[in-house]
Amino acid sequence: MHDEQTLITQCQRGDMNAFRQLVERYEDRIYALSCSIIGDREMARDAAQEAFVRAYKALKNFEGKSSFYTWLYRITTNVCLNIAHREKRRLDSVSLDALQETYDISPDRFFCAEDPHNDIERIDLRNQIQNVLNRLSPDHRTVVVLKDIEDFSQEEIAQTLGISVGTVKSRLSRAREHLQELLRPIYGEWIGKDSA
């Protein structure tokens, strides 16, 4: 297993095998990030591939000022945000009923503090969380994903998205407010059940 810098140098010399190793090293995380921002697996797959293709094209100019992973993240969020904005416009023209069908939350599963016990529960929880995230605008969803799932600091989010820290705080605040509004009734139901 080569270290990252060696692989990058080999890639810059045109070694495809080295690039393949970089792809295999990061594809899980890049695909997961794409899924979270776009909210659709097929489109996320295309986006993740597009991000790696763009990275390959730009790799000759990569100087290592930031880590390769941060740099790849920046490319991926840009690709995903473009797709998510385009998709939002398309979904905005779809009837609200069609969207409501995908909004199916089980309070017991969603608010349960324990991790899922099996694959079915895991897939179910993942879908429920994604359905909630999909209700946010792409910009708000992206800051929540980077903050809460990827555990980025507000400064790192600002750097990744090319916006100010103030804008990150404001988007995060509005995103959380929206999530709170969406989930408050379900939470109330869950608390009611829990105390019964």
Place this chain on the structure above:
Amino acid sequence: MNDWTKLVRYLDGNLSAQESQSLEKQLIENAELREELALLKRIQATIAKRPPEPSPGLWVGIETRLSEEGLINPLWDQLVWAGKRLVPLMVAAAIILMAVNLSTETGVTIDDYFDSQTELLLSEIDANTSISIPETTE
């Protein structure tokens, strides 16, 4: 700044020490505010534990795209890759073929050839150094 905005900023570490203390006092007295904070924390914790997606296996698609855009030539890359690994094998095969060819032309078998080479090597060592080869019993 309303209480709710304060809660969000509190949770994200964006309140000053003084503002945090003031809010913590409010939280002690206000059950509704405590519940809002609990919900906020619960949502954040749930999103953070979003289970990962299964491995996507992106390489084939990436390679196809790069090839379609003329950025790589997979066939050429495979040949280069194979070439790097095949050269030592080809050299070894060539030596064996030469030895086989030698044996068919002279009637000397490969074993005879290697035995004669070994004997030659040992006699040279014996002549040049005082190293003695221990006898082996069969």
